[in-house]
Amino acid sequence: MTTIADKPDYSLYSNAFGYLRLPLNFRPLESDADVVVLGLPFDMATTGRSGGRMGPGAIRQASVNLAWEESRWPWQFKLSDHIKVVDAGDLVYDCGDSADFTQRVEDFATAIVESGKAMLSFGGDHFVTLPLLRAHYKKHGKMALLHFDAHTDTYSQGSKYDHGTMFYHAPKEGIIAAEHSIQVGIRTEYDQSSHLFKVIDAAAANEQSADQIVAQIKERVGDMPLYVTFDIDCLDPAFAPGTGTPVCGGLSSDKAMKIIRGLNGMNIVGMDVVEVAPAYDSAEITALAGATLGLELLHVWADSNGKVK
């Protein structure tokens, strides 16, 4: 009998449990990873439809389609030649306990980031970004936020653990410099007087070229440490139906990927992709978009951090 222990598995789809077919590594601190991938299966902060807790698994599954390219188009380098990515699996927490989850995310991320490794996290609903930001702040200080979303998530009326209030809280906590932060793809009601984020709304983003949008991002952020958070509902429901609060009129996946590639050279310190909810998905469209955006972020992180020589 031949098993995987005897014969390496080169097929695309079998034994694919980790992101990009990476083996899961539950001891990321002891690894020589440059970037640790972490799943955050949490959706108790949703105001609408839940289901984001299944996002990390769906993204991993869809990512097998991305694992075969030696050198990802249109990048000119093979990612694994330059950085080591480790998939640490999903965060474990006491189900039903939002406070426990919040603390565990912060503690886990703090340990990873303090060790000098970067993180690419997959939600989960968008609330997960708040404890991630708290952890990154301890290492990098006050950061600029690049926030892709249909919603500003700056609402002041929600609850402490609401997935629409994180970016109301984060500037108040002093961990995000809103005056250097920018939101792209917004197309729901917001009160610009209630926050200092610059907004490129979806209508504007769809009119402008990716280069024009990138220029505004760079002008706004400068060389500040930059945390990139991508709520998959920034994309139009045609490109990302599998999410809790879809809104028509969003960006195409092509536009979003071009913007992310345009971030090359910026001081990116942390990344997440959130709100993939596979129960509402069709044919893994949304999960594939989430997996792909994550991979683009890894490439831009590697190149921006001088890993590609």
Ligand SMILES: [Mn+2]
């Ligand atoms: Mn959001």
